[in-house]
Amino acid sequence: MKFKIKKASSKDGTINKFLSAIKSTYSDMDISRTSWPATAPQLEAYFSDIIATTIFKKYKENSKKCEEALNTLSVFTLYASLYHTEIIGLKVSKIFNNYPKDQKDIIDFVLFIFNVIKKRIQGELFCLDKTHKILTEKEVKILEKKLKWTEIKKKEIKKEISILIVSLESLIWSLYFDSFTCAGCEKQGPYFANNNEVILIRNYFNLNPKEIWPIKNKYQSVKMYLKYSQGINIQLDYANHIKSSNSLQDKLISFSIIADKKQIATLSEIRSLSKYFSHLAKEQAERIDRLSPLKIIKKGAEIYYYRYKNFFDYYKEDWRPPQQVYDRINGLRLRWWNYYKSDKDKKKSPEYYVKLFDPRNDFIG
Amino acid sequence: MPKQKIILKGIPASAGIVEGKVKIVGNGKKISEFKEGDILVARITNPSMVMTISKSAAIITDIGGLTSHPAILSRELGIPCIVGAEKATKVLKNGMRIKVDGKKGIVYEI
Numbered sequence: 168m169k170f171k172i173k174k175a176s177s178k179d180g181t182i183n184k185f186l187s188a189i190k191s192t193y194s195d196m197d198i199s200r201t202s203w204p205a206t207a208p209q210l211e212a213y214f215s216d217i218i219a220t221t222i223f224k225k226y227k228e229n230s231k232k233c234e235e236a237l238n239t240l241s242v243f244t245l246y247a248s249l250y251h252t253e254i255i256g257l258k259v260s261k262i263f264n265n266y267p268k269d270q271k272d273i274i275d276f277v278l279f280i281f282n283v284i285k286k287r288i289q290g291e292l293f294c295l296d297k298t299h300k301i302l303t304e305k306e307v308k309i310l311e312k313k314l315k316w317t318e319i320k321k322k323e324i325k326k327e328i329s330i331l332i333v334s335l336e337s338l339i340w341s342l343y344f345d346s347f348t349c350a351g352c353e354k355q356g357p358y359f360a361n362n363n364e365v366i367l368i369r370n371y372f373n374l375n376p377k378e379i380w381p382i383k384n385k386y387q388s389v390k391m392y393l394k395y396s397q398g399i400n401i402q403l404d405y406a407n408h409i410k411s412s413n414s415l416q417d418k419l420i421s422f423s424i425i426a427d428k429k430q431i432a433t434l435s436e437i438r439s440l441s442k443y444f445s446h447l448a449k450e451q452a453e454r455i456d457r458l459s460p461l462k463i464i465k466k467g468a469e470i471y472y473y474r475y476k477n478f479f480d481y482y483k484e485d486w487r488p489p490q491q492v493y494d495r496i497n498g499l500r501l502r503w504w505n506y507y508k509s510d511k512d513k514k515k516s517p518e519y520y521v522k523l524f525d526p527r528n529d530f531i532g
Numbered sequence: 533m534p535k536q537k538i539i540l541k542g543i544p545a546s547a548g549i550v551e552g553k554v555k556i557v558g559n560g561k562k563i564s565e566f567k568e569g570d571i572l573v574a575r576i577t578n579p580s581m582v583m584t585i586s587k588s589a590a591i592i593t594d595i596g597g598l599t600s601h602p603a604i605l606s607r608e609l610g611i612p613c614i615v616g617a618e619k620a621t622k623v624l625k626n627g628m629r630i631k632v633d634g635k636k637g638i639v640y641e642i
Contacts, residue, residue, distance in 0.1 A: 195598035197616065203578045329608045330586045336605060337582035408599035414547070414610035445582045452580035514595075 178278060179527075185281070186521045188293035188405040189250065193517040195404065200514055202345045204455050205504070207251060208532060210344070210467030212503035214492045218471060219256025220266060223276055225482070234283050239477035241372065242287045242301060243407050247349030248474060249280050250524040258531050270527060277526045297402035297410075299355050307358045307366065314392055314423040317432045327437045328393070328424075329416045334444035335371050335389060341451035342376055343470055348407040350474050351376075356401065363397040364420065367409070374444075378476070378486075379469045380454075384447060389440070392423040460504050461496070468492050536631065536640040540624065542592065542617030544637035545603035550612055551642060552589040554628040556621055557581060571632060573624050577602045585609075590632040592620045592639060606634070614639065 199206055226233040237245060257273045260266055267273055285292050290300030302310065319325055339351035348354075355368040369391040375384040395401070399418040402410040409415075424431040431437055458466065468488045472479075479486040522530045555570040558581075566572070572588040574581070576595050585591065589611060591602045596615035606613030612634025614620075624630065624639070631640040 192599075197595050197597040197600055200595045201576045201597075201600050203576075326609075329610065332608045333586055333605045334582055336601070336608075337579035337585075340601065341579040404599065406599070409604060409607075410598060411607055412547075415608050416610035441586075445586070448579045448582045452578060452582075456580065 178274060181278060181281060182274070182525070182527065184293050184295065185277075186525055188295055189524050190517045190521050191295070192404045192406045192408070193515075193520040195408070195410070196406075197514055198345070203340070204344060204458075204463050205460075205467065206507055207345055208507040209504050210464055211252060211255065211471070212507065213464055213496050213499065214468050214471065214488065215252045215256035216260040216264070217256070217489065217492055217495075218475070219253045220260050220264075222253060222475070222478070223257060223267065223272075226276055226279060227272075230279060234279075236478045236481035237280070237283050238287070239481050240475065241349070241353055242284055243299075243349045243353045244474050245280060245284050247346060247406060249277065251346065252471060253277075253280070254524055254526050255531060258526070258529060262529055262531065270529075273526045294403060294405045297404070298357060299403045299407065300358065301353075301355050302358065304359075307360065310392075311360050311366065315430055315432075316392075316394065316421045316423050318421045319419060321434070324434050324437065325416045325419050327434055327441060328391075328419065328422060331424075331437055331441040331444070332369070332391070334441045334448055335369075335374075337448040338374060338444050338451065339371060341448050341455060342374070342380060342382075343474075344467060346470065346474065350470065352407075354403060354407050354409060356403070357395075357399075360394060365395045365397065365399050365401060367393045367395065367401060369393065376473060379466070379473050380451065382447065382451060385443075386426050386440075388427060390425045393419060394421045396420050460501055464496050464501075464504060465493065468496065536642065538638055539630070539641045540592070540614075540617050540620055540639035542614040542620070542637045542639075543596075543598065544633075544635055545596075545598055545600075545615045546591075546606035546611060546613035547635040548590070548610065548612035549631065549633050549635075550589045551629065551631045554624045554626055554630055556624065556626055557584055558621075571630060573620050574602075575621055576600070577605070590614075590634065592617055592624070592632065594618055594620050 288301055289303055290298045339347040343350035351373055353370045358366045360366045371389045375387050395418040400412045472488045476486040523532055552569055552571040554573050555566050556573045558574040566584045568587045569589045571590045573592045576593050591606050591613045593602050593615045600615055603615050612632045614637050629642050631642050
């Protein structure tokens, strides 16, 4: 009996830490009002239970195989998909389909995902230490030696790198909607380099998702390794946002930027990339603004399923949303879109999200 | 030195002080008229404003938190930013000259 109590308490402790991370992250957000082109529930209400139960069934059938499949995804996709899609989806399915039957199943699944993530990271699991560390100290040292760094001598270069970041962030937002912080990029660090300088890694790993958009991006990925002078205060939160009390641009001292396999080092190369991605982002955003709400919902479903593409590939299954998703969207039309649209004018408290993402209750908003 | 009139307050999202002309962007307003050094004022930014953001001297938005799109991007660009000012697009008018203090989250009329 004593053992059971201890075990339950340890599960609660882990979940409480996760919810602390949610509270801290959502304290800095205004997500119910700032989302573009739709809020998460305006899209996810149509399909999150279907995705979540598909993954849950695979976990129940063979958790080891499920873990191998999850390991094909970016760790940042795992982080965000868990609360955005899987927790809510399973809670919804439990309430309306009585599957899973037991709350304990949902809790165990959530803890399983935490464990999968934990094996792949070096820092604190829920980023409560304000870092996202994937590499070991030794790996950072090796990387620092291996990379070709360009020292910044002109202020103009700092500005152009910032503009490149702005263009890339805007592009991935336009490609992956509000899940862009986990679907199209990874932000790692801050890592300590030699002389206490700080390295931040920004990896835009899929800038050309031609399976979901009619775009022709000549670049698949851009990796940015940015070195800042010591004393910079960079913090990352659970949702992969970067916060800093200093201007990041001012403290940037050197960089290594790789677009696909090409090293980008000169001002004109950086400028040319910024212009290219800015143009793509603007074009893509305008394409979305021309879509009807129903088409945005369907695109949303495709984007959310696309996040799991490698997972489904591992099972040799089609990653695309099943017909059931389209049938539901066509049947319900704008019901959930309009229902959650009214939320767009209300700022939700962090406590609301803590309750929403707590796998131990039936609250679904 | 004359006392400056505070016309707006919001969440300080990126430090720095600048002066410039207000340009309200969004809701069908033409982005093409935006000039380098203008102060971008919007309900919230979105990806279609990418080129405008890069030209802005500062950003002020009605809504948003410390990790919203304008807040993150302005910290990258090293420009002042105030988010969650609630009535920025109503109180501020196109062409108005203002001073933005991103550290305090205050907008002054000049």
